[in-house]
Amino acid sequence: MSEPSATSAAPLAFSADAKARIAGLLARYPQDRKQAALIPALYVAQDEFGWLKPEVMELVARELDVPLTAVLSTAMFYTMLKKQPLGRWHVQVCTNVSCYLRGCDGLMDVARQELGIGPGETTSDGLFTLSAVECLAACGMAPALQIGKKDHFNVSTDQMRQMLQDLKADARAHAPALAAAPTPLPSSGHTAPTAGPHG
């Protein structure tokens, strides 16, 4: 419906694979209800482009044939739809009641020490974003956290330290350039990914 706002670079396009995934999503909903595919389509877009920069939202609007305003208002509403770039690893520590009772604050302290950032911030090398999140539905396995798409349950402070150190070592081993680079993100230090603690 509207033209891309990016003027200089080549216009964004979905890969064939992403297009096929979106077509598959559209087939799940009534033909006159394409907007229903919006949230899953935005996940496809995040997989493809990392985060939902304005051009990406415009692309999704065109692909689904829904108004850009609809894409924007839905994207704004949901914390898991990323309106800002996040670190390569998104460390999400549950801070709700059950995890609090089982020591999540200790995990958060370890994360602060190891990463040098607080919740809502991204390390300047772009590797880690730390978030305090609400209940992850893992209360019997508290304290719980997610790193990327992976759950970690019954995490001790020692395990937390080890996990983060392993990820840092992994980053150094596999992407020395990235780990050493000053900052791949538009940031002079820390970036706050979103307003809310969900990040």
Place this chain on the structure above:
Amino acid sequence: MGSPHAVTVPHPLETRVLLRDHEGKDYTQLANYLARGGFGAWKKAVEMGRDKVHTEVRAANLRGRGGAGFPAGVKWGFLPKDGRPRYLAINADEGEPGTFKDRYFLEEDPFQMLEGILLTSWVIGAHACYVYVRGEFWRAIDVCERAIAELYQAGWLGKNIQGSGFDLDVYVHPGAGAYICGEETAMLESIEGKPGWPRLKPPFPANIGLFGMPTIVNNVETMACVPVIVNDGADAFNALGSPKNGGTKLVGVSGHVKRPGLYEVKMGTTMRAAIYELAGGILDDRELLCVIPGGSSCPFLTKDEIDVALDFDALKTIGSMFGTAGIVVMHDGTNMVEVLTRVAHFYKHESCGQCTPCRQGTGWLYAIAKRMGAGLAAAGDIDLLVSACNQIDGNTICAHGEAAAWPIRSIAQKFRPQLESAMRARMTASM
């Protein structure tokens, strides 16, 4: 499957009808589900006929497991008979703090839920069902997608299911990190690709639901119970529970207990037994201070209230709710201002913002809690909490308002001494 969710050796006090972790089988595989008699209920149901199955579910007193405890059979009866297409929408948004039971089915035993979905869709005449799974449940989404694909392949979904002439499509729809989308009308908005703003009711979803069509919304565990009722009958299901509360119930116990985890008990088991027997008692053998009986939207209980039976009516009688049966236990060393702060933060953060009392009120509650924790509380702040809760309660579009007001009011009213001493400690510390 090495699930961390359930306790792998059932406690003698448990009655396991749904939980099967202890069997050590991979029930995400259709072959294993079929081998244990899975989809036997479908064959039986087809012989019984739709009306008989519906009557049986009604007689079984299957109370909705999503939190409100509304009888499923009664809800199904609200669908208007006007020929419009109908939908079934399954609430797998599991976000109520303290709750971790639907995750079990979604990750470990999806076919139990999916057989319930097939039966329910057939009874209510729905040909499409959406399972709304919270976005953080990556593994659950993956497991459910595969399970559904397997069912299509085996002729248990799609056209003319097992030669019955009945057609059903089931789709997973992912959420994206908004607790409010567990509220049923917000969930429908979210499936439609919109922000999760709850709708004014009436009209109820049974009349105008998904895509404007009659829709039944049920919880994952509610679905998992349906095959049990069809297989064993309403009488057997009622015998597993207490009056008007049929069946067993998954209870998740978390917090300050020795054996946190997911258990399955007959409805009517006492809270005391859940805490002191199933979960092994209080951590470090301390004294119990308080209990959230069914997710953080329920009024908190004191240690003198735990002889209550675990069912929807008994908890209501003592002024609380059974909710999601997510039991959170706190010992006498718990800082209640800190608990209050986390509860208040949650409801503030998750308010969709449509109604002033909820949007502003939850902000107030959180601000008051914060200043209590910072040693900056004003005299009368505990009463102010109560008054703010009273102004939210009953004045909002959806029950998120009450979900915030009820637990916080109960903390303010029942745990005043603990709040005061925590506030005093902060004030002296900051002087």
